[in-house]
Amino acid sequence: MKAIVIDQFVSDLASLKPREASIPQPKGPKDLHVRITHAAVTHVDTLYAQGLHQNNHRHVQPPFILGNEFAGIVTSSPASSPFRPGTRVFGGGLGSYAESICVDEGSVRRVPGRWSNAEACAVGASGAVSWGSLISVANLQQGETALILGASGGLGVMAVQIAKAIGARAITVVGDEEKAEMMRNLGADGVVDYHASNWEDEVKALTEDGEGVHVVYDAIGAIESGLKCLRYRGRLVIVGFAARGGKIEEVRANRILLKSITVHGYRFGEDGRRLPERTKEAWDGFMGLVEAGRIKPVIYKEQYQGLGEICRALEDLQMHKTWGRAILRINEGMEVDIETEAEQKARL
Ligand SMILES: NC(=O)c1ccc[n+]([C@@H]2O[C@H](COP(=O)([O-])OP(=O)(O)OC[C@H]3O[C@@H](n4cnc5c(N)ncnc54)[C@H](OP(=O)(O)O)[C@@H]3O)[C@@H](O)[C@H]2O)c1
Known part of the structure; x- marks a missing residue:
């Protein structure tokens, strides 16, 4: 072959x-x-x-x-x-x-x-990864607001739809107007361009009380920015480093303490090797949304x-x-x- x-x-x-x-x-x-x-x-x-x-x-x-x-x-x-x-x-x-x-x-x-097979391929394992990150790990709840970083990517488009499907609000951060339009079509409640120097403030301004989001889903490696966008007792899940070009950021840990934030990492493949039941739970949870027609x-x-x-x-x-x-x-x-x-x- x-x-x-x-x-x-x-x-x-x-x-x-x-x-x-x-x-x-x-x-x-x-x-x-x-x-x-x-x-x-x-x-x-x-x-x-x-x-x-x-x-x-x-x-x-x-x-x-x-x-x-x-x-x-x-x-x-x-x-x-x-x-x-x-x-x-x-x-x-x-x-x-x-x-x-x-x-x-x-x-x-x-x-x-x-x-079609092409559509299924576009979802791949990304739906299960995003479900595991947002739901199993960050424990996103109905009525809360999630910030999706890397929203226009393969993982991100799944995360946005998962958040909306469980009744949460989704604020998304993207790089251009074509991607912003796509986010609106997926039902995003707010869209911010990451080229703006103060995009974190724009995110907070889109939250109901201006205090910040409950959960940050970070697929790009912008942890300091994510911490800024979180409210008191918020949760951040590190999913990937798509924006880092291999250079991982150093984080000022006092910012985590000041807002009593919880930071999680999630490694889908390693969970599959060590905790296959957790991976099955992520797949099953995601497929439940697919069967309910909530995922495009x-x-x-x-x-x-x-x-x-x-x-x-x-x-x-x-x-x-x-x-x-x-x-x-x-x-x-x-x-x-x-x-x-x-x-x-x-x-x-
Ligand atoms: N934790 C896990 O188990 C797991 C599993 C699979 C993948 N991952 C990781 O998750 C990350 C995302 O994967 P993916 O497949 O969704 O990647 P992808 O389809 O290439 O999407 C990458 C996203 O990052 C955004 N991005 C890139 N550079 C940026 C920048 N400088 N500032 C802001 N946003 C930026 C892109 O937006 P623009 O195009 O607009 O820049 C795009 O939305 C990768 O790091 C991957 O390695 C983790």
């Missing part, structure tokens, strides 16, 4: 090219073989390719196939698996920039009947056809052109809609 293989970390993403690679083989008793139809283009991929992600110290070392989120069709599965061959699935797994992948059944979910996939408008377009897609991501998820179309057109058991019973 063809894949984007990292034989050694690269310094220039433009050097990535598809090449022949062995078809991945099952490693665990619950592994599924999936033909990939679509792969998501993510910030994590840019880091993995260059060896700049924390996972590159231990878990992700060359040689490996790049890519972390996908949608596809199960081609083989253990006899006990709930995912029969032909089932459309989506989720997370290292090696998605390839024609096929082997993943544990716990890291994928069935594609809802009303979604957000696909970036540009088309990227085939693994050969990976450089252009990653470059667009790095140039801040993309919003939602950019999608690489790999075996598009091979997807077949299979009937769910319930549909089959209804037909009989």
Whole structure:
């Protein structure tokens, strides 16, 4: 099969090219073989390719196939698996920039009947990551206000919708008017441009009493700014560092004490390795919102056809052109809609 293989970390993403690679083989008793139809283009991929992600110290070392989120069709599965061959699935797994992948059944979910594989791919594991961050970890409640930093990104568009779906208010911070418009379409209660020098004050002014937000969801690494935006006894969850370019900020800890703030970190992949029940809870919580029709996939408008377009897609991501998820179309057109058991019973 063809894949984007990292034989050694690269310094220039433009050097990535598809090449022949062995078809991945099952490693665990619950592994599924999936033909990939679509792969998501993510910030994590840019880091993995260059060896700049924390996972590159231990878990992700060359040689490996790049890519972390996908949608596809199960081609083989253990006899006990709930995912029969032909089932459309989506989720997370290292090696998605390839024609096929082997993943544990716990890291994928069935594609809802009303979604295409491209739409499911745009959601990938990001919905579960954002649900885990906002709900399990930061304990966002109905009636509270959440600030979403990195709102226009793949994780952020999920976080905004999750906050709204549970009856919280969502204030979002974005980089341009096209992204601001998208936020309003997703139901954001307030939108602030991060280029404004006093954007933190603008955020506070959008809260009901001017005291600040209850929860900050930080996918960009702006913790000092997040602390400024929080009210007394607020909670901040650190999700990612998309704005830091690898340089992590130092935080004045007195700001945490002065407002009795709670700061959490959340590492979805590590939770999956150490506390799989917590990860399952995040997936189940998120899928509950999907089934209730509360989540809309957000696909970036540009088309990227085939693994050969990976450089252009990653470059667009790095140039801040993309919003939602950019999608690489790999075996598009091979997807077949299979009937769910319930549909089959209804037909009989
Ligand atoms: N905790 C976990 O388990 C976990 C799991 C997956 C990913 N992550 C991390 O989460 C982060 C977000 O991932 P993603 O896939 O959503 O990335 P993404 O799709 O590339 O989105 C990045 C977001 O960051 C914003 N951004 C970039 N530079 C900025 C700046 N200087 N100031 C303000 N905003 C800026 C972008 O907005 P503009 O385009 O407008 O600049 C965009 O909204 C990444 O750091 C990723 O590594 C964490």
